[in-house]
Amino acid sequence: MTNEEMFKLILDEISVIKDNQTEMKKDISVMKHDISSLKKQVTNIEHQNETIAIQVSENNQILKQENVKEWLELGSSAISELKKKRSS
Numbered sequence: 344m345t346n347e348e349m350f351k352l353i354l355d356e357i358s359v360i361k362d363n364q365t366e367m368k369k370d371i372s373v374m375k376h377d378i379s380s381l382k383k384q385v386t387n388i389e390h391q392n393e394t395i396a397i398q399v400s401e402n403n404q405i406l407k408q409e410n411v412k413e414w415l416e417l418g419s420s421a422i423s424e425l426k427k428k429r430s431s
Contacts, residue, residue, distance in 0.1 A: 344352075
Protein backbone atom coordinates (compact mmCIF):
# COMPACT_ATOMS: atom_id res chain seq x y z
CA MET A 344 0.00 0.00 0.00
CA THR A 345 1.40 3.35 -0.98
CA ASN A 346 1.64 6.34 1.29
CA GLU A 347 -1.03 8.05 -0.75
CA GLU A 348 -3.43 5.12 -0.33
CA MET A 349 -2.76 4.98 3.40
CA PHE A 350 -3.31 8.72 3.67
CA LYS A 351 -6.65 8.42 1.82
CA LEU A 352 -7.67 5.54 4.07
CA ILE A 353 -6.81 7.58 7.18
CA LEU A 354 -8.76 10.56 5.84
CA ASP A 355 -11.77 8.32 5.20
CA GLU A 356 -11.58 7.00 8.76
CA ILE A 357 -11.30 10.53 10.12
CA SER A 358 -14.39 11.48 8.13
CA VAL A 359 -16.31 8.54 9.60
CA ILE A 360 -15.16 9.51 13.11
CA LYS A 361 -16.28 13.11 12.56
CA ASP A 362 -19.68 11.90 11.33
CA ASN A 363 -20.00 9.68 14.38
CA GLN A 364 -19.01 12.56 16.63
CA THR A 365 -21.63 14.81 15.03
CA GLU A 366 -24.31 12.15 15.51
CA MET A 367 -23.26 11.64 19.12
CA LYS A 368 -23.48 15.38 19.77
CA LYS A 369 -27.00 15.39 18.31
CA ASP A 370 -27.94 12.39 20.46
CA ILE A 371 -26.54 14.07 23.56
CA SER A 372 -28.48 17.22 22.78
CA VAL A 373 -31.69 15.20 22.42
CA MET A 374 -30.97 13.36 25.68
CA LYS A 375 -30.36 16.65 27.52
CA HIS A 376 -33.70 17.93 26.25
CA ASP A 377 -35.43 14.70 27.26
CA ILE A 378 -33.86 14.81 30.73
CA SER A 379 -34.93 18.41 31.18
CA SER A 380 -38.46 17.51 30.13
CA LEU A 381 -38.51 14.54 32.51
CA LYS A 382 -37.30 16.72 35.39
CA LYS A 383 -40.17 19.13 34.74
CA GLN A 384 -42.64 16.24 34.63
CA VAL A 385 -41.29 14.81 37.90
CA THR A 386 -41.59 18.23 39.54
CA ASN A 387 -45.19 18.52 38.33
CA ILE A 388 -45.99 15.04 39.61
CA GLU A 389 -44.43 15.86 42.98
CA HIS A 390 -46.59 18.99 43.24
CA GLN A 391 -49.67 16.99 42.27
CA ASN A 392 -48.80 14.38 44.91
CA GLU A 393 -48.49 17.09 47.55
CA THR A 394 -51.86 18.53 46.55
CA ILE A 395 -53.47 15.09 46.61
CA ALA A 396 -51.93 14.32 50.01
CA ILE A 397 -53.36 17.56 51.41
CA GLN A 398 -56.79 16.79 49.94
CA VAL A 399 -56.72 13.24 51.32
CA SER A 400 -55.75 14.54 54.74
CA GLU A 401 -58.56 17.12 54.67
CA ASN A 402 -61.05 14.48 53.51
CA ASN A 403 -59.91 12.14 56.29
CA GLN A 404 -60.46 14.89 58.86
CA ILE A 405 -63.95 15.53 57.48
CA LEU A 406 -64.75 11.82 57.53
CA LYS A 407 -63.47 11.51 61.10
CA GLN A 408 -65.62 14.44 62.18
CA GLU A 409 -68.68 12.97 60.44
CA ASN A 410 -67.92 9.56 61.95
CA VAL A 411 -67.67 11.08 65.44
CA LYS A 412 -70.98 12.89 64.91
CA GLU A 413 -72.64 9.65 63.79
CA TRP A 414 -71.30 7.76 66.81
CA LEU A 415 -72.38 10.56 69.15
CA GLU A 416 -75.86 10.59 67.60
CA LEU A 417 -76.04 6.79 67.76
CA GLY A 418 -74.88 6.81 71.39
CA SER A 419 -77.32 9.58 72.26
CA SER A 420 -80.13 7.69 70.56
CA ALA A 421 -79.21 4.46 72.37
CA ILE A 422 -79.13 6.24 75.74
CA SER A 423 -82.51 7.81 75.02
CA GLU A 424 -83.96 4.41 74.13
CA LEU A 425 -82.47 2.90 77.25
CA LYS A 426 -83.95 5.68 79.42
CA LYS A 427 -87.35 5.15 77.80
CA LYS A 428 -87.19 1.42 78.50
CA ARG A 429 -86.18 1.99 82.12
CA SER A 430 -88.94 4.49 82.76
CA SER A 431 -91.61 2.28 81.23
